[in-house]
């Protein structure tokens with residue numbers, strides 16, 4: 001694998017990538033999505049912001065193991081194919097069926113440069129069972145994400161699917177789509193992908209703790225320290241601070257009965 005990906009944890013890309021670099025970066029992430037079993041068959045899709053009005057997105061119906069850089073489609077803010085998409089190697093290719101979901105993330109978050117939608121199996125299973133991912137459980141998840149909320153259910157690839165993320169994506173970089181998958185966003189394609197890795201790892205730990213059958217409560221004052229750190233770093237988006245403290249307070253208020261995994265749905 002080439003080393004086109006320029007990414008350093010916690011740092012935004014130094015300069016804006018060219019379209020060719022973005023295409024390569026999306027393809028590298030597609031390969032990882034397939035290798036890690038986050039996107040099998042033709043599942044999942046990846047997009048990146050080219051400029052304020054156009055976006056690169058994976059084509060509909062292609063395996064992430066096989067799709068090529070010159071098959072990525074360029075669309076405008078309404079999802080219509082523009083530019084070279086009608087000709088050459090992209091001819092006949094349609095943008096991902098989840099393009100509306102991607103465009104909604106960009107619309108709500110001008111800071112977002114890339115969106116990854118995947119089907120991470122453990123996170124999906126938890127959402128079907130009615131569990132959130134690592135609710136007030138793992139310090140690094142609180143530091144990194146604040147929380148990983150689960151959306152309402154929506155039919156995949158529908159306009160409704162875009163609506164269910166509208167509110168949550170304004171505050172969170174990683175969401176679980178109930179019974180369907182995940183959406184992670186970032187300042188680069190790689191950052192959006194790494195957030196997915198983190199999400200599924202947290203989901204696996206959550207599932208393991210549920211299987212073990214007991215969980216020791218996370219002391220509220222320790223949670224408070226983490227929430228304060230996020231605030232001091234300026235990582236909390238408006239409204240998020242109260243949500244994190246409120247969600248964690250639910251567990252501590254119920255005493256030591258191990259309510260770290262309230263079934264929320």
Ligand SMILES: [Zn+2]
Nearest residue numbers: 044156180181
């Ligand atoms: Zn999907």
